[in-house]
Each structure stands twice: as structure tokens, then as C-alpha cells.
Amino acid sequence: xxxxRITGLGSYxxxxxxxxxxxPPLDAPLAPGDAERIGVFRRGWADAAAGxxxxxxxxxxxxxxxxxAGVDAAALDLVILANWTERRYLPDHxxxxxxLLGATGAAAFDLGTACAGFVYGIGIAHAFLEGGRFARAxxxxxxxxxxxxxxxxxxxxxxxxxAGAAVLERGAPAGARIxxxxxxxxxxxxxxxxxxxxxxxxxxxxxxxxxxxxxRSFAEPSARLLARAGRTMADVDWVVPHSGTAGIQATxxxxxxxxxxxxxxxxxxxxxxxSAAIPIALDEFVSAGRIRQGDVVLSPTTGSGWYAAALLxxxxxxxxxxxxx
Amino acid sequence: xxxxRITGLGSYxxxxxxxxxxxPPLDAPLAPGDAERIGVFRRGWADAAAGxxxxxxxxxxxxxxxxxAGVDAAALDLVILANWTERRYLPDHxxxxxxLLGATGAAAFDLGTACAGFVYGIGIAHAFLEGGRFARAxxxxxxxxxxxxxxxxxxxxxxxxxAGAAVLERGAPAGARIxxxxxxxxxxxxxxxxxxxxxxxxxxxxxxxxxxxxxRSFAEPSARLLARAGRTMADVDWVVPHSGTAGIQATxxxxxxxxxxxxxxxxxxxxxxxSAAIPIALDEFVSAGRIRQGDVVLSPTTGSGWYAAALLxxxxxxxxxxxxx
Numbered sequence: 001x002x003x004x005r006i007t008g009l010g011s012y013x014x015x016x017x018x019x020x021x022x023x024p025p026l027d028a029p030l031a032p033g034d035a036e037r038i039g040v041f042r043r044g045w046a047d048a049a050a051g052x053x054x055x056x057x058x059x060x061x062x063x064x065x066x067x068x069a070g071v072d073a074a075a076l077d078l079v080i081l082a083n084w085t086e087r088r089y090l091p092d093h094x095x096x097x098x099x100l101l102g103a104t105g106a107a108a109f110d111l112g113t114a115c116a117g118f119v120y121g122i123g124i125a126h127a128f129l130e131g132g133r134f135a136r137a138x139x140x141x142x143x144x145x146x147x148x149x150x151x152x153x154x155x156x157x158x159x160x161x162x163a164g165a166a167v168l169e170r171g172a173p174a175g176a177r178i179x180x181x182x183x184x185x186x187x188x189x190x191x192x193x194x195x196x197x198x199x200x201x202x203x204x205x206x207x208x209x210x211x212x213x214x215x216r217s218f219a220e221p222s223a224r225l226l227a228r229a230g231r232t233m234a235d236v237d238w239v240v241p242h243s244g245t246a247g248i249q250a251t252x253x254x255x256x257x258x259x260x261x262x263x264x265x266x267x268x269x270x271x272x273x274x275s276a277a278i279p280i281a282l283d284e285f286v287s288a289g290r291i292r293q294g295d296v297v298l299s300p301t302t303g304s305g306w307y308a309a310a311l312l313x314x315x316x317x318x319x320x321x322x323x324x325x
Numbered sequence: 326x327x328x329x330r331i332t333g334l335g336s337y338x339x340x341x342x343x344x345x346x347x348x349p350p351l352d353a354p355l356a357p358g359d360a361e362r363i364g365v366f367r368r369g370w371a372d373a374a375a376g377x378x379x380x381x382x383x384x385x386x387x388x389x390x391x392x393x394a395g396v397d398a399a400a401l402d403l404v405i406l407a408n409w410t411e412r413r414y415l416p417d418h419x420x421x422x423x424x425l426l427g428a429t430g431a432a433a434f435d436l437g438t439a440c441a442g443f444v445y446g447i448g449i450a451h452a453f454l455e456g457g458r459f460a461r462a463x464x465x466x467x468x469x470x471x472x473x474x475x476x477x478x479x480x481x482x483x484x485x486x487x488a489g490a491a492v493l494e495r496g497a498p499a500g501a502r503i504x505x506x507x508x509x510x511x512x513x514x515x516x517x518x519x520x521x522x523x524x525x526x527x528x529x530x531x532x533x534x535x536x537x538x539x540x541r542s543f544a545e546p547s548a549r550l551l552a553r554a555g556r557t558m559a560d561v562d563w564v565v566p567h568s569g570t571a572g573i574q575a576t577x578x579x580x581x582x583x584x585x586x587x588x589x590x591x592x593x594x595x596x597x598x599x600s601a602a603i604p605i606a607l608d609e610f611v612s613a614g615r616i617r618q619g620d621v622v623l624s625p626t627t628g629s630g631w632y633a634a635a636l637l638x639x640x641x642x643x644x645x646x647x648x649x650x
Contacts, residue, residue, distance in 0.1 A: 001456060079510075087412050089473065089520035092437045095630045098512030107508035107634075109445060112417045112435045120434060124449055131326060131456035148414065183432035185404075187423030195414035305420045309432075 004129045005175035008069025008167035009318060011283040012060035012142075013270060014044035014052050020157065027152040035157075039246030043160030043271030046144050052161070054086045054093045058142035059100035061165035061279070065138065066101070068319040069167035069175075073101040077134035079108035080125055082117025082141040082275040085148050097140065106138070114303030115242050116183075117141050117275030118164065119311045123181045129170040140165040141275035150200040158245060160271025164279025179296070179312040180229040182221035189213065189306040207247075214248045215255035217308035218300045222256060225298075225310045235296050236312075239263045240285065242277040242301035252300070264290060275303070278311075287320040329454045330500035333394025333492035334643060336608040337385035337467075338595060339369035339377050345482065352477040360482075364571030368485030368596030371469050379411045380421035382488035383467035386604070387426055390463065393644040394492035394500075398426040402459035404433035405450055407442025407466040407600040410473050422465065431463070439628030440567050441508075442466050442600030443489065444636045448506045454495040465490040466600035475525040483570060485596025489604025504621070504637040505554040507546035514538065514631040532572075539573045540580035542633035543625045547581060550623075550635045560621050561637075564588045565610065567602040567626040577625070589615060600628070603636075612645040 019042055020035055035041065046052035058081055066073055079101070081094040098108035113120040118141040125137035142163035149155030169175065189205075192213065196202045203210060218241070226232055239262055243249035249267065253260045264285045273280055278299045285291045293315055300310040344367055345360055360366065371377035383406055391398055404426070406419040423433035438445040443466040450462035467488035474480030494500065514530075517538065521527045528535060543566070551557055564587055568574035574592065578585045589610045598605055603624045610616045618640055625635040 084415055084417075087414055089412055089524065090409055090437070090439050091515040091517075091519060091630045092409075092439070095510050095512035095515040095632075098510055099515060100512075104512075106510065107445075107448075108510040108512055110437045112415070114415050114417070120432075123432075124452070127449070127452040127456055127458060130458070131452055133452060133455070185420050185423055185431065185433040187420035187425075187429075187433055190416040190420040190424060192416075194416060199414065305416045307420075 001130050002132055002170035004126050004168055004170055004178045005172045005316065006166045006313065007169045007172050007175035008065040008071065009279060009283040009286060010061040010064030010068065010165040011280040012057045012163040014046045014161050016045045016047060017042050018045055023156065024151065026154065037246065038154065038157050039268055040158050040271045042269050044162050045146050046161035054083050054142045054144065055096035055100060057163035058097045058140040061163040062097065062101055062138050062140050064323060065165040065167045068321065071136055071167050073103040074105060076103040076106040076136050076138055078125055078128055078137035079103050079106045080111055080121040080139045082111045082121045083143060084112045084114050084117065085143045085145050085274060113307050114305050115244065115274045116301045116303035116307035116309045118278050119181065119299060119301050119309040120183055122166065122311055123183045125168050126178055126181060129168055132170065135170050137168045138165060139168065141279060143274040143276050145272055145274045148195060148199060148201050155201060158272050160273050162270060162273045162276050162280055164276045164283060166279055174317045176313045176315050176318065179314055180225050181311045182225040182309060184221050184308045186306040186308065192306055193304040211247065211251050214302050215251045217302035218252045219255040221308045221310040222298060222300050225312050229312055233257060236298045237295040238291055238297045240278055240281050240297055240299045241265065243267060244272050286318055291315050293317055326455050327457055327495035329451050329493055329495055329503045330497045330641065331491045331638065332494045332497050332500035333390040333396065334604060334608040334611060335386040335389030335393065335490040336605040337382045337488040339371045339486050341370045341372060342367050343370055348481065349476065351479065362571065363479065363482050364593055365483050365596045367594050369487050370471050371486035379408050379418045379467045379469065380425060383422045383465040384425035386488040386490035387422065387463050387465050389648060390490040390492045393646065396461055396492050398428040399430060401428040401431040401461050401463050403450055403453055403462035404428050404431045405436055405446040405464045407436045407446045408468060409437045409439050409442065410468045410470050410599060438632050439630050440569065440599045441626045441628035441632035441634045443603050444506065444624060444626050444634040445508055447491065447636055448508050450493050451503055451506060454493055457495065460495050462493045463490060464493065466604060468599040468601050470597055470599045473520060473524060473526050480526060483597050485598050487595060487598045487601050487605055489601045489608060491604055499642045501638045501640050501643065504639055505550050506636045507550040507634060509546050509633040511631040511633065517631055518629040536572065536576050539627050540576045542627035543577045544580040546633050546635040547623060547625050550637050554637055558582060561623045562620040563616055563622045565603055565606050565622055565624045566590065568592060569597050611643055616640050618642055
């Protein structure tokens with residue numbers, strides 16, 4: 001069995017990053033304090049006509065991750081593209097990503113699992129690498145969450161677009177070592193949320209229940225994961241979660257029993273980018289030197305479906321040089 | 326590393342199986358010899374209102390596979406549902422399948438990869454089982470291909486609905502031992518076929534090119550797979566392919582260089598059921614005693630995206646008792 005490491009991170013945010021002031025007007029203007037309570041002050045809107053389709057954003061993030069890992073796209077064995085916000089029957093998005101990257105030797109497929117897509121994708125890639133069948137994988141999450149909220153609704157404040165990527169290698173000498181992951185599904189709750197016929201998110205359970213569900217979805221996989229890895233929450237230096245809303249992020253802090261200052265999130269600056277949240281945040285906080293070599297990081301996520309998943313890794317040396325030019 | 330075996334097979338065909346006579350009229354009546362050339366005389370049309378949704382057909386096939394494997398749904402670690410013919414943003418189909426089965430301990434996710442979905446799903450499950458992370462997986466393909474052809478077109482003769490399932494176990498003493506698999510993607514050809522805005526299939530390359538592409542997609546992964554497994558085509562007792570059309574099946578025979586009588590297909594009786602083709606055919610031919618213990622079977626497939634994949638296995642003892650009642 002091989003060690004599996006993340007050896008490169010990359011991310012992409014749209015050219016158009018709306019502040020609360022530049023967004024089209026809401027149905028009902030915000031009351032004082034609303035913006036602070038919602039907690040998002042900037043989010044991207046992808047323009048597919050300007051080269052910001054799912055596959056193109058994924059390719060931008062993927063290229064950065066490959067460059068930093070020093071891995072040639074042609075050497076990839078596997079490309080997994082997590083996405084749920086743009087769907088079609090066929091073709092899937094991953095083959096186009098494979099072609100854009102020039103990853104001609106890689107099997108490439110799409111993965112859903114809503115906001116849990118990045119962690120599910122890492123789990124699948126890990127399985128192929130740990131056993132030795134594949135040597136190098138790229139996992140990318142790319143979402144246009146902004147299109148899944150009703151224009152004019154408060155969700156248009158929260159939802160943002162973007163992509164995040166990670167290169168995984170087996171037996172690499174450096175990088176972030178994956179200590180473990182948990183993937184769980186609570187299928188009985190598949191009706192909790194849905195996208196309606198207009199393509200907009202609709203929640204079918206009360207907010208209280210949703211918060212309780214989110215709390216359980218963060219706490220249970222994280223506890224199992226730490227136990228399996230022989231660690232405790234006290235060993236965790238940072239939590240880099242997908243949290244979705246400010247309320248759910250507060251729920252997460254209580255559910256995990258971690259000090260709020262251990263939770264690293266750029267939710268306020270990128271909005272809810274769904275499955276892309278964890279790799280985009282990770283790239284930002286590793287690049288900024290906030291997460292350092294030796295730090296143990298927990299990335300819990302929950303996704304409509306219902307999914308709950310978590311990833312545990314120990315940071316190693318990662319090249320985080322910005323894009324040239 | 327564990328041996329991985331298929332320990333149970335199951336399949337489901339819709340209650341309504343149209344013969345060529347009961348199908349709604351085509352735009353242009355068939356010329357003499359057309360039906361024989363097309364090669365499909367019976368195909369199922371699923372009725373979602375009568376309990377034949379993607380998840381429900383998958384559950385019927387999955388329950389049969391679990392019963393025959395003697396595996397309790399609650400003991401499953403992983404459920405993969407291959408589907409591309411019915412899409413929505415969220416929830417995915419796999420969580421509903423997980424709930425219908427009572428597979429509460431399993432991570433459950435959807436997989437696309439068009440007609441290659443079953444073989445890709447087996448590959449992913451194999452990776453998790455071989456390395457020992459998971460012990461028991463269910464891979465199901467469930468499709469409503471009939472809805473992706475224009476009503477009245479000749480494709481309505483070819484496309485059929487149905488589901489097929491396989492239980493996989495690590496270190497099981499009996500069952501069909503997986504000798505290997507190959508997963509390939511030719512992303513440069515992602516535009517070869519698409520589903521148009523009405524939900525109907527559209528081919529953007531000439532039939533000649535499509536046949537050449539199919540031939541390459543069958544031949545190359547199969548050759549790599551046999552080489553990796555230390556076998557030759559002469560060691561293969563049966564080919565159970567996904568072939569899509571009668572013309573492509575003829576292409577397959579030439580591309581693989583196998584005698585036509587080694588190719589087992591129920592295409593004439595179920596139509597093109599896309600990703601469900603291989604498990605449905607496998608269930609039929611194993612149940613009928615045609616494929617026997619010790620037989621080496623190759624299952625190549627190709628899918629729009631573009632995907633090419635193949636699976637090689639050696640048949641062992643499998644319970645194939647029909648459903649009670």
C-alpha cells in the first residue's frame with residue numbers, strides 16, 4: 001500500500017467578482033445587519049461565453065495545480081471532475097477537461113455528490129493510488145453555484161462560482177500526506193433539498209432540522225475519521241470546511257467542538273462555491289503561509305443528497321508560487 | 326492486496342416490453358429487411374409513474390444481486406449507480422437507491438461515463454476493495470435510454486430501458502474473479518455525440534468515423550487488458566460486450582478478431598440499454614448456463630464522451646436462482 005500525497009494545489013475565480021454593491025438589486029433590500037449576518041461580501045459570476053465554462057475553469061485550476069506539482073498533464077492516470085451545478089445528459093464535462101489539459105493518458109469522469117464532490121473525489125483517487133493501480137491523479141471541483149439560486153433572492157448574495165484542484169501522487173517524497181477520509185451517505189434524506197424545474201434551489205426541511213443535519217454530517221464522519229487515524233480533535237491544527245452558510249459554519253464550530261479561530265474559511269470573499277470551497281480555501285491559506293508544514297488539517301463537508309464526508313491530511317512542502325505574469 | 330470477485334448478479338427489465346408491432350408508428354415505415362438489419366425485436370419502456378424510475382429499477386436489480394450473493398444490504402460499504410439518461414442537478418439517484426435497499430452504511434454516488442458506466446463503476450469499486458478500504462460493494466447501471474431518442478425515429482426501435490447489478494466482495498471464496506480492467510477516455514472527441522436541447526441523441530461525426538472509433542475503443546483497451554493480465558484473445562471463452570447497434574457489434578467482432586459465436590449479446594431482445602447492457606446480458610447468459618465455471622469473459626464497452634473500457638473476469642460459482650414467485 002502506497003502513501004498518497006497532495007503535491008499541488010490550484011484554484012480559479014471568475015474575472016467578474018461581484019461586491020454586494022455591484023450585484024443586481026434584490027427583491028427586497030437588505031435590512032441593517034443582514035449583510036453581516038449572511039457573511040458574504042464578494043462572490044464570482046462565471047461567464048461561459050468568455051471562457052469560464054465548468055471544464056475551462058477546471059482546466060485553469062488544474063493547470064496551476066499541475067505546474068506547482070511539477071507533473072506533466074500527459075503523465076496523469078486519472079482525472080476526476082466534481083460538479084453538480086451544470087448538468088447535461090452527455091457528453092460529461094471531464095472528457096473536455098482531459099482534452100484541455102492534454103491529459104491524454106488519463107481516465108476522466110464526472111462526479112456529483114453535490115457540495116461533497118471534492119472530498120468524494122479525493123477518496124476515489126486515493127483508492128486507485130493507494131493500491132498502486134494508478135500513480136498520479138488530478139481531482140478538480142468546478143461549480144457555477146450562482147446559477148442555482150433565484151435571481152433577486154438572498155441566495156444570490158451567497159452563491160458564487162469557481163474551481164479548485166489538487167494533484168495526488170502515490171509514494172511522493174513531499175506534499176500533504178493524506179491521513180484518511182470518510183465518505184457517508186444518508187439516502188433517506190434525499191428529498192431534503194432539490195433543484196426545482198427552473199433550476200433553483202429549494203429546501204424541503206425546516207432550517208432547524210437542516211442545521212441539526214449539518215451538525216451531524218460534520219461531527220460523525222470527523223469523529224470516525226480521527227478514530228481511524230488514531231488522532232483526536234486536539235491534534236487538528238486547522239479545520240478547512242465546506243460550510244455553505246454563515247449559520248452552518250457556526251453550527252460546525254459547535255458540532256466539532258473546535259475553537260472558532262481554528263476554522264479557516266474564505267466564505268466572506270468567495271461565497272458558497274459548493275464542492276470547490278475546500279480546494280479554493282486550501283490554496284488561499286497554504287499560499288498565504290497560514291497553513292504550514294506539519295500542520296494537521298481536517299476538511300469536513302456535507303452535501304445535499306444527503307452526503308457527509310471528511311478528509312484528514314498533514315501538510316508538507318508545497319510549491320505555491322503564483323501564476324507567472 | 327485482495328482478490329475481488331463478483332458474487333451476485335441481478336437485472337430488471339420494464340413490465341412493458343415493446344415488440345416491433347406494438348411500438349408507436351415510426352415517421353417512415355420500415356423497408357423490407359430494415360428490422361433484421363437494425364437487429365432489435367423487443368425493448369422495454371420504463372414507466373416512472375408505475376415504480377420504474379432510475380433508482381427503483383436499480384433497486385430491483387440490486388436486491389436480486391444481493392440475495393444471490395447472500396449479502397445483507399446493511400453490510401454494503403459502497404453503492405455506485407451508473408446512469409446518464411435521466412439527469413437532474415440534485416439530489417443524485419444513488420442516495421435514493423441506498424435508501425430503497427436499506428444500505429445505510431454505504432457511501433453512495435452516481436457515475437456518468439455514458440454506456441461505459443458499468444465497467445467504470447466496477448473499476449472504481451475494485452480500487453476500493455482491492456486495497457482493503459471497503460469489503461462489499463454494489464455496482465448498478467440503470468437507464469431509460471428510450472427517452473433519449475426522438476419519438477418516431479429509428480432510434481426508438483433500438484433504445485431500451487432496464488437495470489443490471491453486480492455485488493463485489495473482497496477475498497470471497499467463490500464468484501467471478503476480476504482479472505483486470507482498463508479505463509480510457511478520449512476527451513478530444515467529446516463533441517462526437519451530444520443530447521440536444523429536446524433531450525434527443527445527435528451524432529456529429531459520419532457513421533464511418535463512428536464505426537472506426539468504436540473499433541479502436543473496443544480493440545485498444547482489450548489488448549492492453551489482456552497483456553496486463555498475461556492472457557491472449559485465445560484464452561477468452563466469451564465476449565459479453567456493450568455494442569449499441571448491430572453494425573457496431575459486427576465492427577467489434579472484426580476489431581477483436583474473435584469468432585462471432587464467442588460474442589454473447591441479448592441486444593435483439595432488450596435493445597440498446599446503454600450502461601446496463603453488460604450486467605443484463607451477463608445475468609441472462611450465466612443464468613442460462615451458457616457461461617460456466619472457469620470460463621474467461623471479456624466485456625468491452627465504448628461510450629459517448631468519449632470513453633473506452635474493458636473488464637476481464639473468470640467465472641466461478643454464482644447463485645442464479647430466479648426471483649421467488
